Amino acid sequence: MTSVLPTTLGELRTAAAHPPRPVKAELRDNLLDALREKRDPWPGIVGFDRTVLPQLERAILAGHDLVLLGERGQGKTRLLRTLVGLLDEWTPVIAGSELNEHPMQPITPESKRRVGELGDDLPVAWKHRTERFAEKLATPDTSVGDLVGDVDPVKVAQGRSLGDPETIHYGLLPRSHRGIIAINELPDLAERIQVSLLNVMEERDIQIRGYTLRLPLDVLLVATANPEDYTNRGRIITPLKDRFGAEIRTHYPLEVAAEIELVRQEAELVAEVGDHLLEVIARFVRHLRESSSIDQRSGVSARFAVAAAETVAASALRRSALIGENPPVARPVDLDSVPEVLRGKLEFEAGEEGREQEVLTHLLRRAVADTARSAFAGLNLRPLAELVSDGHPVATGELVHAGDILAALPELPVLHEVAQRVGAGPKDPAGTIASAVELALESLYLTRRLSKDTEDDRTIYG
Structure with missing residues (x-):
């Protein structure tokens, strides 16, 4: 399949078939196509047809980040994984870029430099939709560096200055640019780690050890959690809860x-x-x-x-x-x-x-x-x-x-x-x-x- 797709930025512009599109718009368009064509967008999901799925579809059509709230074993993670099927099967990225940037929309200093140097000869790679879904199990030892990023000592040792943005090693969230990131058991994240998600969800920028990079990150953030009256391990902090556009309750099969x-x-x-x-x-x-x-x-x-x-x-x-x-x-x-x-x-x-x-x-x-x-x-x-x-x-x-x-x-x-x-x-x-x-x-x-x-x-x- 990828052998017949454009391999350079110039070929991609000529084809005019894969313009930049926000991931939430991509999900919305593909969900609408499935609904119009009477295709099941949620294969393998049982017992949610009249309850959870309509709410989930409304959240996606609204472009909301969302959290699924329910007891263990209600299929929360399974449901989130089916979101991958709503992404385009293949999408172009700048070959070698860390953040899966669209060739026509570079966002990191390194990619912008490469586009300026190579122009239409910039190499283009293709990502399958399964590679655009990242999943993280929230554990108490998760750090800000794991999710957002940290300074890469190897790059500093190579002679770059600490003020150089290219010394940053990006975490899981930036690396999910133009994709979906799912955080399972969100309340298990320490509250100070949850704070690091606030800017990503609202302002869409990241702050790493004094760096403030205005990266227009394009991600859909989804999470799962147990009801607060059950979990004694933590809670979703109020400011973060406020940033989720939808909170959807799941349940066990009703019949x-x-x-x-x-x-x-x-x-x-x-x-x-x-x-x-x-x-x-x-x-x-x-x-x-x-x-x-x-x-x-x-x-x-x-x-x-x-x-x-x-x-x-x-x-x-x-x-x-x-x-x-x-x-x-x-x-x-x-x-x-x-x-x-x-x-x-x-x-x-x-x-x-x-x-x-x-x-x-x-x-x-x-x-x-x-x-x-x-x-x-x-x-x-x-x-x-x-x-x-x-x-x-x-x-x-x-x-x-x-x-x-x-x-x-x-x-x-x-x-x-x-x-x-x-x-x-x-x-x-x-x-x-x-x-x-x-x-x-x-x-x-x-x-x-x-x-x-x-x-x-x-x-x-x-």
Whole structure:
């Protein structure tokens, strides 16, 4: 692609195809094009269509710097990274310039000197949009030099005087000129470091150890932060908060379907996990977010749901390796591994010490019951309950083969209906059908129509 693009300033002027344009105008124009053409400008973003995204689009159209405010695991960083897709795919820069300056708009003394010396022969390079996005995780040890810049002792040692602006080593913000810079967890920056951003955001100049360079920096500054009532590590200072044009609140998925879609999109599953099990996980996470036993100020991250789905899939793969059940398919029994493995990802209220496992097990059972009620609504499971009660107990467990579960039950029309309700057909693997049957058996147990006993890592419904 770049081989057919202009390589000198003269060729660029002749082509007249890439005039200088502020980055915020570039984002605005490309967003408007996407909206007019009904293209999704936010690929991979789930559950924000009617809430966060309209606010974000208004902020971009207004040309505002913005901060996303929300609890952990709400997709703030993922959302900011999609902004790259609104930049032009390729943009011209002065070859060798530190600040990605447009060949027709040099801003540093060195680039202005080169333009004056070389004229139309000034070499032009091309930057891909992915190279115009910089991301910085705010940490307490971040310095002004990291963000804005500092004097470069090597350049001074080469014989240049301290008053020479070309002795400056530019920080991340100036190097993001004509691009986007994202600062994650902004309150973690020390307040004196936040002060260094004030001039950049308002006056668009930088001050370094006595230098005041009037560099017309062209950047979109975006940031993320946790709500101030949660983070004890710091705050966004008031003058800086005032300089952000938009503060947008994010949230967890509002609907079960959105949570399932998010997990399906993000999880790397090593075994088949049916939608009914993903629904159990999604409902489980929603119960956790509503529970008074969980510290809701820290939130229940979407990463919890993703990790839960991956844990369930891993349990199925382990069973496949141990007893030769192929292909590996997750069943409701694999859900039992979730509370034990992922308990450490949650923050419990102080009064719940010692009850963590009990709380998680109870909420998981509620999620299973809710999912089964939704899946089997209107379906009469009485024939299955009577069959199991009248001498056909069913044993399941992490190391019980799916074929053994199905072999324990005679042919019943209701079993085919149960499988169909969760999207399984007669030609599907035994594990897929056994997963549906297990969900029905657990539903009958939770509604007290069957008993359940545990013997040697096996669960027996009877």
